[in-house]
Amino acid sequence: MMHFSIPILHSAVTIMTPLLLASMGGLFTELSGMLNIALEGLLLTGAFFSVVFTYFTGSMIAGTLLGIGCTMLLSAILASVTLNLKSNVFITGLAVNLFASGLTVVLSFALFANKGVVVFDNIRPLPLLGTPRLASIPILGDIFIGHSAFVYLSWLLLVICYFVLYRTPFGFRIRATGLHQEALSSLGMRPNAYRFASFLISGFTCGLGGAMLTLNLGAFVPNITAGKGWIALVVIFLGNKKPFGLFIAAFIFGLADAFSNYAQGALNIPSDFILAIPYVFTLLAMIGSSIYAKNKGAIES
Amino acid sequence: MELAVEMLNITKTYPENNLRANDGVDFVLRKGEILCLAGENGAGKTTLMKVLYGLEDHEEGTIKIRGNQENISSPMVANRLGIGMVHQHFMLVEDFTVAQNVLMGIEPRKHRISYDLKKAVTLVNEVIERHHFSIEADMVVRNLTVGQKQQVEIIKMLYRDVDILILDEPTSVLTEQEIESLFSTFRQLAKRGKSLILITHKLREIKAISDRVSVMRNGKMLGTYETDEVDERQISALMMGKSISFFIEHTKKDDESRPVIEGRKITVLRQGQERPLLNGLSFTAYSKEILGFAGVSGNGLGVLEAVLGGFIPTFDGKVLHNGKDITNIGTALLRKQGLAYVPSDRLHIGSSLKATVQENIIVGESGSFKKNGFLDQKRVTKHTNDLLQRYSAKATAQMPIGTLSGGNIQKVILAREIERYRDYIVFSEPTWGLDVASSQFVYEQIASLRDKGAAVILISSNLDEMLTIADRIIILYRGTRVASFSGDEARALSKEEIGEYMLGIRNQGDRGA
Numbered sequence: 001m002m003h004f005s006i007p008i009l010h011s012a013v014t015i016m017t018p019l020l021l022a023s024m025g026g027l028f029t030e031l032s033g034m035l036n037i038a039l040e041g042l043l044l045t046g047a048f049f050s051v052v053f054t055y056f057t058g059s060m061i062a063g064t065l066l067g068i069g070c071t072m073l074l075s076a077i078l079a080s081v082t083l084n085l086k087s088n089v090f091i092t093g094l095a096v097n098l099f100a101s102g103l104t105v106v107l108s109f110a111l112f113a114n115k116g117v118v119v120f121d122n123i124r125p126l127p128l129l130g131t132p133r134l135a136s137i138p139i140l141g142d143i144f145i146g147h148s149a150f151v152y153l154s155w156l157l158l159v160i161c162y163f164v165l166y167r168t169p170f171g172f173r174i175r176a177t178g179l180h181q182e183a184l185s186s187l188g189m190r191p192n193a194y195r196f197a198s199f200l201i202s203g204f205t206c207g208l209g210g211a212m213l214t215l216n217l218g219a220f221v222p223n224i225t226a227g228k229g230w231i232a233l234v235v236i237f238l239g240n241k242k243p244f245g246l247f248i249a250a251f252i253f254g255l256a257d258a259f260s261n262y263a264q265g266a267l268n269i270p271s272d273f274i275l276a277i278p279y280v281f282t283l284l285a286m287i288g289s290s291i292y293a294k295n296k297g298a299i300e301s
Numbered sequence: 302m303e304l305a306v307e308m309l310n311i312t313k314t315y316p317e318n319n320l321r322a323n324d325g326v327d328f329v330l331r332k333g334e335i336l337c338l339a340g341e342n343g344a345g346k347t348t349l350m351k352v353l354y355g356l357e358d359h360e361e362g363t364i365k366i367r368g369n370q371e372n373i374s375s376p377m378v379a380n381r382l383g384i385g386m387v388h389q390h391f392m393l394v395e396d397f398t399v400a401q402n403v404l405m406g407i408e409p410r411k412h413r414i415s416y417d418l419k420k421a422v423t424l425v426n427e428v429i430e431r432h433h434f435s436i437e438a439d440m441v442v443r444n445l446t447v448g449q450k451q452q453v454e455i456i457k458m459l460y461r462d463v464d465i466l467i468l469d470e471p472t473s474v475l476t477e478q479e480i481e482s483l484f485s486t487f488r489q490l491a492k493r494g495k496s497l498i499l500i501t502h503k504l505r506e507i508k509a510i511s512d513r514v515s516v517m518r519n520g521k522m523l524g525t526y527e528t529d530e531v532d533e534r535q536i537s538a539l540m541m542g543k544s545i546s547f548f549i550e551h552t553k554k555d556d557e558s559r560p561v562i563e564g565r566k567i568t569v570l571r572q573g574q575e576r577p578l579l580n581g582l583s584f585t586a587y588s589k590e591i592l593g594f595a596g597v598s599g600n601g602l603g604v605l606e607a608v609l610g611g612f613i614p615t616f617d618g619k620v621l622h623n624g625k626d627i628t629n630i631g632t633a634l635l636r637k638q639g640l641a642y643v644p645s646d647r648l649h650i651g652s653s654l655k656a657t658v659q660e661n662i663i664v665g666e667s668g669s670f671k672k673n674g675f676l677d678q679k680r681v682t683k684h685t686n687d688l689l690q691r692y693s694a695k696a697t698a699q700m701p702i703g704t705l706s707g708g709n710i711q712k713v714i715l716a717r718e719i720e721r722y723r724d725y726i727v728f729s730e731p732t733w734g735l736d737v738a739s740s741q742f743v744y745e746q747i748a749s750l751r752d753k754g755a756a757v758i759l760i761s762s763n764l765d766e767m768l769t770i771a772d773r774i775i776i777l778y779r780g781t782r783v784a785s786f787s788g789d790e791a792r793a794l795s796k797e798e799i800g801e802y803m804l805g806i807r808n809q810g811d812r813g814a
Contacts, residue, residue, distance in 0.1 A: 169408035169416045172401060176394045186392040187406045187457075188377025 008258045009143045014216070016254025017147075017154045018043065018225075021209030022232035023239065023246045024154075024161050025202030030236050031165065032191075032198040033178035037093035038078055040229025041100035042203055046071040046210025048104040051220050052111065055120045060215060068207030074100070075203025082199075083192045097229075105222050116222065123218040126150070150212040157205065162243040174198060227279065234282050238289055256281040304368065305465050305496040306330035306353065306384075311362035313348055322348040323359065324520040330465065332367075335487055335497045337507040337528075340517035341540055341736040346500045347389075349517070350467045354386040355379040366465070385458030386467040391450050393442050400425040400438040403457045428460050432486065446599055448479035455486070466490065467498045472506055473733070476597045477764065477800040484510050502540065502736055504533040516540055537737070560623075561725045561756035562586040562609075567618035569604050569780075578604040580780040581618065586725065591747065591757040593771030593788075595764060597803050601780040602760050603645070606729040609758065610642050610650075611635040622725070636665060641722035643714055645730035645760070647707075651714045654703030659685035661702045662717050688716040693742070708739035715746055725756040732766060744770050764799060768792055776802045784809035 022039045029036035049070040054063025074096060082092045105115055112118045126148035135145045165171035174194045176183050181191040206229070213228075214220050231253055238252075239245030260277040263269065306329065313323040322345045330336055338346045351357040353364065355373040364371055366382045373379050376386070393402050400421040409424060411417040425438035434452045436445065442453060451471060458466055472480045487497055487510060501507060507514050508528060515525040516539040523539050562585070569579040579601050586592045596602050607613045608620065611632035619628045627638060644650040652661050662685045663670055670681050685698040694712035696705050702713060711731070718726065728747060732740040747770060751757050761767055767774055774791045776784040776799070784802040791799060801807045 163415070167415050167418075169410065172397070172408065172416060173405070176397065176405060179394045179396055180392070182392045183394045183402065183405060186376060186386075186388065188375055188380060189406050 006139070006142045008255070008262050010146070011261065012251060012254035012258040013144060013151060014147055014254075015257045016250040017151050018209035018212050018228055019232050019235055019253055020154050020158065020246060020250040021150075021205045021212070022202075022229055023235040023250060024157060024243070025205030026232055026236050027161070027239075027241060027243065027246060028165075028174060028198035028201045029195070030241060031178045032174045032195045033181065034082070034089050034195055034198065035093075036199070036202055037090060037233065038075070038096035038229075039202065039206055039232050040225055040227065041093075041097035042071050042075055042206035043210045043213070043225045043229045043232075044097075044100045044104055044223065045074050046207035047214045047224050048107070048210070048220055050207070050211030051120060051123070051214035051218075052107075054123055054215060058122065060123075060126075064208065064211040064215070067211050068204055071207030071210065072200055072203035075199045075206070076196075079196045079199035083195055101223055104220070108220060108222070117219055119219040121218075123215065125218060126212075126216055148212070148216065150208070150216075153208070157208075158243055158247060165243065170194075170197075231278070231282055234286055238285055252285075253278060253281070303332040304329060305332045305366070307365040307368075308349070308353065309363050309365075311349060311352055311359050311364075313345075313352055313357060313359040321520050323352070326362070326517070326520070326522045328515060328522060329525065330496050330498060331513075332496050333491055333494050334512040335491050335499065335510055336525075337499045337501055337511040337514045338517065339502060339504075339507055339514055339536060339540055341502060341738065344517040344540070345520040346517050347469055350386065350469065350498065350500060353379070354384060354467060356386075380461055380463070383462065383464045384467070385461060385463030385465070387451070387454040387458060387469065387471060389469040389473065391454055393450060393453060395441075395443040397442060398422075398438065399429075399436055399440050399442060399445075399453050399456070402442055402453055403428075403438075403460050405457075407461070425456065425460065428456055432456070432459060432489065434486070435482075446479075446597070448475050448483070451475065451483070452486075459490075464494065465496050465498075467500070469500045470502075471499060472501070472503065476762070476803060477796050478804060480506070504537055507536060508533060540737075558587040558589050560585045561588050562758065563619075563621040563624075565619045565621065567605075567608060567620065568616045569608060569613060570616040576779060577616070578780050579608065579615075582777070582780070582782055583618075584775055584782070586756040586758050588724065588754050588756045589751060591751050591759055591770055591772045591788075593759045593761065593767045593774040594777060595761060595767045595771075595774055595799070595803065596777035597762060600803075601777040602729070602762060604780065605777070606645060606727070606760050609727050610640070610644065639723035639725070641718045641726040643711075643718050643726070643728045643731055645733060647711055647714055648703075652702050652710055655701055657699050658689070658696050658702050658705070658713055659698040661713060662688060662698075664717075666721065688720065689713070692716040692746075708735045711735060711739065711743065715743065719746065719750065722750065722755060724754075725758065726750060727758045727760070729760040730762065731759070732763065740766075764796060764803075768796075778803060778805040778808075783807070 022043050026036050026039050046067050050064050050067025053066035054060050057063055057066070078092055078096050081087050082089045108118055109115045128146045128148060129152065130145035135141045137145070165175065173184060173189065174197070177191040177194045184191045210225070213224050235246055235249040235253060239247070239249035257278045260274045263274045264271050267274070308326065308328040311323050311326045311328070312321070314321050326345070326349055328349060338350070340346045348357060352359045353373065355375045355378050364373060366384070371382060373382065403425045404421050409417045409420040422438040429436060429438060434456060436449050436452055442450060445453070471483060475483060491497060499511065511528045513525055514528050514531070514536060516523045516536060518540060564582055564584045566581045566583055567579050568577050568581055570577050582601070582605070584592065594602055594605055604613070608615055611630065614629045619626055621627065622638060627635060648654060653664070659681050663681055667676060670677050670684070682698045689696055689698070692712045692715060694709045694716065696709050696713065702710055705713070731743050731747070735743065747757055747759065751772070759771055768791060771791070772788045774786045774788065775782055783805065784807070786794070802809065
């Protein structure tokens, strides 16, 4: 049992990180009262621009920061069309998703004359962090040590996310915006300002999450996000809209994904079925959680 | 005499319906006085105050605060000028504590970025103690009573050093005792030099609390009077243009009365709460009788309404309709079996705001308006217009019901429900937020249903209403029946005595009813 479960758990931690990052940003928009379905498009934008800028600048840090900048710019456009021009957030989010998937392919063709997978030879694999001492901790060391900086950064950001939401005036106002926006507007504050900030934050975390996807690979694959932004949306609800709930929910999805990667090589089942595991799992998890919520609601109300 | 507010020649037209809500209104508030702004629903009181608070702009007129002309473009500007407003609907975040609600926007900080939650509690507790409020700063708003939530709104304004305080219908959801304590708070505030404006249409309260009263009707200011120099009848006459008092005849239960709805030991539980929402409630509603359920909100009235309407399941006990078990059969079946029901939440449960008046009228009954499988629009419109006329509702069949005034929406719902009633009908808070004339209309309708033989169940936290029309009254406290009176017995008691039952200070034991 142990011999194969540890590598699966280890890779689950890597796989969950973009989900965790995207869902963190999504948590801000969700709490401010906006259903942000654009996470997928933002993640893809971050993935593309980070790897492209890393290629051109030769620096992963510069590339990631510029990628995040592009993603935040797109989320700012999304926010201003939604909030200032009062468009439906679902439609504008959909537009961002379609725009991102088109734009990345068009730019990829324009820059590299390639509509398919673009491999960047000068991008080295992400350095893996950890000390031998930490790595020697039984099981936990095997699972949680030896990941890239993105993984540990996402944990740090999760703590910051909790702190901001529950320990700063800004976080209280974001939550009040979603819970009862008149509580703010009747005191002369602008709920939309807090929604705008939430969109920017989701642009930031999605940019970072996207960067991890492509820099890990050293390549850009069209639609590399493959629904991760949508799953991140599910993670928000399964995590009960609590920062540390996100961690658990994202880990479970990471595990499902890691298992399907493992099963492709090890089990004699058509790979199409195996690749569907994370998505089937998403569906089952949503059905399960809504049944649970319904039963709970029926007793409470 | 120092003047706090002077509004001159204020004119405000709502472009949506071209309604002139304020027509050249003059208004003066003196420093340190309590002034009641009186008028029927739609007289323009709330609009005038929204202009003063910067929530509405105005086309004409000037506003002076403490003698200086000001342009109040937003609530922020109003706050800065020391003007605060407590809205009829609370602007509170239920999941936050009292302190977090009060300090929204002016949070104390630690190390510049983090929210100093401990200091927040201390700061707000200081204000609470200074003004002798009964709540604590670290209580979560969700767990407060309506009266306490109102205190939070007032504290919110006091914390901001407001010295001109506007309160929109502050007593509409409070009990007698809560009103008394609210009024003593108002008097203390006035003594400290704060100036208060109370928007109200309750005559008794105007006499009880105010120094002066300004009366509006149809968007115009009729005048401002020293409260001592006018009596209730005069104020009422100004407000309505004619004098009205409620008069409803009471009938004795006669031999032909028969039980229609029976509740047997109804118990409703909620997860995570030890105390049942309804605790073994038994009652019988007879035909030709108005059975009232009175109590302070939060003590089971709403739950009883939801049980009778079929929205929530009971944990134990039975509801019988003419002896037939209708417990937990759900709203759809209840309606089929003859439930007629005027809900307290007329805007969400009682009507579909975006649908037209006629759609709201035929909803649930659309089957009987079919012709060749399609709706017979002409017949629907005719039916609707008949009803609108009979119930003197100011509306047309094709208007979205959400554009009507509260009183007219209630008339449309009444029309629909009375049309479908068979032998019993449930009213919950039927006159909540309605003006005197509309209330009288509702009472007359209820009484005439009773006279026609209906078993009427009236659920209401308005004690005046209970005493006016109920033939029998059951008082609920914490989900338990603590007293029952015949209407005459109840009217012989003082309101304070009944209030003591409602607040659980007294308990009559179960006498059976």
